[in-house]
Amino acid sequence: MSAPAVEMPRFAALRLPDFRLQAVRRSDPSLAGKPVALILGAGRTSMVAEASPEAGGLEPGCPAILAVARCPALILRERDVEAEVEAQRLLIAAAFTLSPRVEATEGGLCTIDLQGAASLATAAGLRAAGLALARSGLDLRAGLAPTPLLASYAALRTGPSAVLIVDDAPSFLAPLPLAFAAPSPACAALLARWGIATLGGLTALPKAGIAGRLGSVGVALWERAAGETTRPLRLVEPARTFAAEWRYEPPVETLDPLFFKLRRYAERLALELQGAGMVADALALTLLLENGAEHRREFRLPEPCGDPDPWMRILHAHLETVRTPARIASARLVASPARPPQKQDGLFDTGLTDPHAFWENLARLAAVVGEDRVGTPARLDTHRPDSFELRRPAETVPPVTEQAVHPECGPALRRFRPPWPVRVAFADERPSRLEGECLRGAVRTARGPWHLSGEWWRPEAWAVEFWHIEMEGGGLYQIGRTQDTWRVEGMLD
Amino acid sequence: MLPFPRTPATAASLRQLLQDRFPEKARPSGGEILTGVAAIDEALGGGLPARRVTELVSAGPSTGGQSVLARLLASTRAARQRVALVDGADAFDPSCVAPDTLPHLVWVRIRGIGEALAAADILVRDGNYAAVAIDLRGIAATALRQVPATLWYRLQRATEDGVSAVLIQTEFPLISSAACRLLLPTPFSLDAAGCAPCARLAAELPAILNRTRGRAPIHGAPPHEEEAVA
Numbered sequence: 068m069s070a071p072a073v074e075m076p077r078f079a080a081l082r083l084p085d086f087r088l089q090a091v092r093r094s095d096p097s098l099a100g101k102p103v104a105l106i107l108g109a110g111r112t113s114m115v116a117e118a119s120p121e122a123g124g125l126e127p128g129c130p131a132i133l134a135v136a137r138c139p140a141l142i143l144r145e146r147d148v149e150a151e152v153e154a155q156r157l158l159i160a161a162a163f164t165l166s167p168r169v170e171a172t173e174g175g176l177c178t179i180d181l182q183g184a185a186s187l188a189t190a191a192g193l194r195a196a197g198l199a200l201a202r203s204g205l206d207l208r209a210g211l212a213p214t215p216l217l218a219s220y221a222a223l224r225t226g227p228s229a230v231l232i233v234d235d236a237p238s239f240l241a242p243l244p245l246a247f248a249a250p251s252p253a254c255a256a257l258l259a260r261w262g263i264a265t266l267g268g269l270t271a272l273p274k275a276g277i278a279g280r281l282g283s284v285g286v287a288l289w290e291r292a293a294g295e296t297t298r299p300l301r302l303v304e305p306a307r308t309f310a311a312e313w314r315y316e317p318p319v320e321t322l323d324p325l326f327f328k329l330r331r332y333a334e335r336l337a338l339e340l341q342g343a344g345m346v347a348d349a350l351a352l353t354l355l356l357e358n359g360a361e362h363r364r365e366f367r368l369p370e371p372c373g374d375p376d377p378w379m380r381i382l383h384a385h386l387e388t389v390r391t392p393a394r395i396a397s398a399r400l401v402a403s404p405a406r407p408p409q410k411q412d413g414l415f416d417t418g419l420t421d422p423h424a425f426w427e428n429l430a431r432l433a434a435v436v437g438e439d440r441v442g443t444p445a446r447l448d449t450h451r452p453d454s455f456e457l458r459r460p461a462e463t464v465p466p467v468t469e470q471a472v473h474p475e476c477g478p479a480l481r482r483f484r485p486p487w488p489v490r491v492a493f494a495d496e497r498p499s500r501l502e503g504e505c506l507r508g509a510v511r512t513a514r515g516p517w518h519l520s521g522e523w524w525r526p527e528a529w530a531v532e533f534w535h536i537e538m539e540g541g542g543l544y545q546i547g548r549t550q551d552t553w554r555v556e557g558m559l560d
Numbered sequence: 561m562l563p564f565p566r567t568p569a570t571a572a573s574l575r576q577l578l579q580d581r582f583p584e585k586a587r588p589s590g591g592e593i594l595t596g597v598a599a600i601d602e603a604l605g606g607g608l609p610a611r612r613v614t615e616l617v618s619a620g621p622s623t624g625g626q627s628v629l630a631r632l633l634a635s636t637r638a639a640r641q642r643v644a645l646v647d648g649a650d651a652f653d654p655s656c657v658a659p660d661t662l663p664h665l666v667w668v669r670i671r672g673i674g675e676a677l678a679a680a681d682i683l684v685r686d687g688n689y690a691a692v693a694i695d696l697r698g699i700a701a702t703a704l705r706q707v708p709a710t711l712w713y714r715l716q717r718a719t720e721d722g723v724s725a726v727l728i729q730t731e732f733p734l735i736s737s738a739a740c741r742l743l744l745p746t747p748f749s750l751d752a753a754g755c756a757p758c759a760r761l762a763a764e765l766p767a768i769l770n771r772t773r774g775r776a777p778i779h780g781a782p783p784h785e786e787e788a789v790a
Contacts, residue, residue, distance in 0.1 A: 419642075420723075425688045432668055435678045440669040444654040444662050455654040457667065464640040464664040475658060475758045478748050479626040481697075482653040512750045537750035542621030557653065559748065560618070560626035 079179040079193065080210045080218035081162055083154065083200075086175025087146050088117035093204040094150035096327055103142045106131045113143075149313075157203055157335045161196040163305050163342030165189060170215075170300035176222070178215045180300055193230045201228060203334045212236070214297045220247050236294050241267030248291040254284060266292040306339040309347070309402040318357045318394035322386060325395060329382060333375040336402045346373035348405035352382060358393040369426025371405040377423045378402075384431045418463045429460070450519055451529055452547070452556065453482060477535075478559040480545055486554035491546065498536055498546065506555050509539040535559060593691045593725040596635035596759075597628050599767035600742060608632075608691060608725035613716050615738035616729045617770070618697060623744040624765045625729050629693060630657045631762040632727070637661045641690030644668065644683045644724075648676045649698025673703045677711060684718045684726055694728045704734055712737040733770070741771040 083089050088105040092098045102122040106113045115134050118125035122138050135141050151174060158177050162169040168180035181189055193209045200207040210221020212233035220243060225231035233239045243266045245258060263269050269277075269292045277285040290296050311332035319325055329352075340346055348371040354362040366381050419425045432441045442457030489503030497513045515534030522528050533547035533556065543559035592607030600616075601607050608614050618625040629645070634657065636643045644666045645652060654662060668683070670676045676696060683692045696704060716737035719726045728735050735741070746766050753761055 419688050421687050424686055428682050428686045429666070431682050432679055435682070436668060436670060436675050442667065443665055444652075444667050446654055446659050446662075453653065453655070460666050461663055464637075464642060466640065467638055467660060475630070475656065476755050477758070478622065478624065478753055478761060479630040479656040479758070480653045481626040481651045484650050514750060514754055535750060535754060541747045543748055543750055543753070557651070558621055558626075559753075560622050560624060 077181045077211060077213055078215045078218040079165060079181055080222040081158060081177045082208045082222035083158060083175040083205055084208060085117040087151060088119060089205055090150040090154035091144050091147050093154060094147060098142065101142055102138050102140050103144060104134055106143050106145060154205060157338060159303060160335055160338035160342055161200055164196055164338065165192045167305065168300060168302055171303050176219060178218060178300055197228050199338055203331065214294060216291060216296045217294045223247060240294050241265065245269060248288055250288050251284060254281060254288055305343055309336045309339055309404055311336055312399040314397040315395060318396040320394045329400065330379055332400055333378050337373050337375040340373050340402060340404060345404040346371045346407045347402035349403040350378055351401040353399040354395050355397045356391055356393040357396045360393065362391055370422050371408050377427060380427045381430050384434045388434045450521055452531060478543060480557045481560040482557040483555060486556045489546065489553050489555050491553045498534055503555065510536045511539045512537040594635045595628060596631035597762045597765050599765055603742060603767055603769040604740060608727055609739065610723060610725045611720050612739040613719050613726045613728060613735060613737060615735040615741040616727060617733055617741060617743050618729065618731055619743055619745050620747050622747045624748065625697060625744060627758060627761055627765065630758060632693065633657055633661045633665060636690060637664050642688055644689045644692045646670055646676055646679045646683065646694040648696045651698055673699050673707060680715060681718060684715065684722050684724055687723050689724045691725045691727060697729055697731050709736045743768045743770045
């Protein structure tokens with residue numbers, strides 16, 4: 068047995084054990100915590116390929132009928148290729164967060180070339196990737212070793228959600244079962260007859276002797292058992308577009324299944340963005356309905372971010388208000404990549420304490436009252452009464468620049484929207500009495516009139532005459548006349 | 561010149577040093593939010609208490625509730641504090657305040673008590689607003705009286721868990737869970753108030769502390785419920 072001569076380059080292997088079963092369980096929330104087995108074949112020949120721990124230790128190869136007899140609550144599922152593709156894309160996305168040199172070795176296994184990466188950062192990155200995949204419902208096992216093969220052995224050997232680092236290859240390999248080196252069935256049977264059950268047992272035999280008895284197949288097996296096999300990685304390209312599209316079979320009409328898949332795909336997009344060193348500054352959601360119609364909505368994120376939780380809150384706030392005329396047949400989510408915001412707050416800055424909460428809550432408010440009814444008011448450049456617009460609130464409250472030249476006078480106007488229609492009686496050219504549905508009575512005092520007009524050069528020219536009045540029973544009001552119609556515009560309060 | 565310590569031990573000491581040197585730049589502590597109305601600030605012991613619900617009852621028309629709101633906007637704007645207004649009757653007029661007193665305001669234009677309660681519930685939990693003003697005047701009294709008291713207590717608990725000072729304006733005593741209740745008793749008269757500067761009107765606006773309750777951090781106020789008739 069010989070150890071690799073050099074420690075570098077180091078490789079990491081990310082493995083999803085029982086990959087096909089994990090993919091199925093991740094795509095179906097109803098399977099959580101239940102005994103599930105993935106079966107291959109059909110009818111009487113169907114056999115268990117992978118089984119969840121809740122199934123009570125069902126072995127692969129067990130006939131499905133026998134498996135159900137041993138575990139009556141067992142749920143049998145077939146492979147879901149779409150779910151496997153998505154789980155593999157998630158695994159690759161997690162691998163790209165560690166290094167740009169990633170190989171998709173096989174379903175549920177990625178090998179990463181970590182050359183040049185700092186070991187501390189790698190260990191932390193592996194843990195973060197494990198956590199990210201765990202949040203997405205996948206159990207990741209990782210191995211770090213000097214060769215891709217050793218790394219894959221380590222990832223196979225390690226426990227749930229753990230990272231195994233191979234520093235001493237011979238002592239690591241020696242106790243491993245022979246199955247780690249994937250012998251052919253004939254070789255495995257022959258070696259079993261020789262009493263060889265571990266990699267250490269095989270590599271204790273001379274390589275030349277194995278070559279003489281088992282030929283080139285035996286030599287390759289011996290080299291795999293010794294961990295000597297190394298190879299260049301077949302690198303895959305990182306994602307260039309950040310989009311996910313999925314179908315519902317059958318179409319859905321409630322929010323829960325929509326949110327479930329939306330979150331799953333959002334998690335993958337977030338990891339892909341993270342791997343590319345980007346975050347999202349906008350999301351586009353498209354719902355294709357059963358009747359062929361399409362509901363599309365773009366969400367500009369208040370602050371570019373790569374965390375799927377704020378994305379989901381924004382999507383949630385919108386979707387709760389959406390009523391579609393038909394069931395949802397498929398959906399598409401696209402994240403627009405942007406560079407992460409990098410800024411240093413000023414020492415005396417009065418920015419937002421929690422920007423995400425602020426913008427999410429504004430989105431929720433918009434969902435409650437309407438988008439055109441929330442915002443920061445700003446006066447328009449006109450003297451026309453009640454002219455303003457609502458703008459997007461500023462992230463930082465700016466300092467007061469200058470004092471008003473003409474300070475506001477009198478009580479503030481509390482405007483009636485719409486104004487109250489009223490009939491006005493005059494005495495001595497001053498309002499003396501109001502008659503209206505909402506306000507009536509004698510006028511004690513009146514000040515005015517004031518005249519305002521504007522845009523006389525346009526068809527929508529306007530002119531208004533208004534008075535401030537005090538009613539006999541108390542209360543100050545502003546009344547205004549447009550053409551020949553009098554209205555109570557508001558209360559001076 | 562103040563002596564400069566060689567090694568500020570912590571960020572807190574550095575912050576303190578900067579506050580000592582540039583007191584005009586220091587942010588207010590956030591314990592109370594000044595309304596800019598002398599009678600109210602005095603009655604509440606320095607301003608609207610943070611994390612408490614204060615009810616301001618306008619006892620009649622033109623008693624100054626909207627002017628209080630305008631002064632609150634001016635006061636918080638000067639302190640660069642963010643304010644939200646839940647405008648139950650959609651009655652706020654941006655042109656009645658100086659244009660520069662608006663950039664810190666988030667105005668929510670409401671139609672009805674249901675929307676008002678939903679918006680208030682979101683805003684008091686936000687954590688970015690120094691003050692949340694909820695104007696329930698103009699909403700039908702029958703609709704307001706149908707609101708279960710439990711909703712006001714829910715709002716109170718959310719306020720206590722948050723950071724904002726909550727001011728609820730009503731036309732009659734309504735908020736059973738309010739820590740403080742103030743009354744605006746006197747209507748303006750056109751002759752006296754018609755052309756007076758807003759600042760002077762606010763300085764002379766009478767307000768009566770009608771009730772304090774619970775753990776309101778009011779200086780000198782008793783820690784239990786106390787009803788006082790104006």
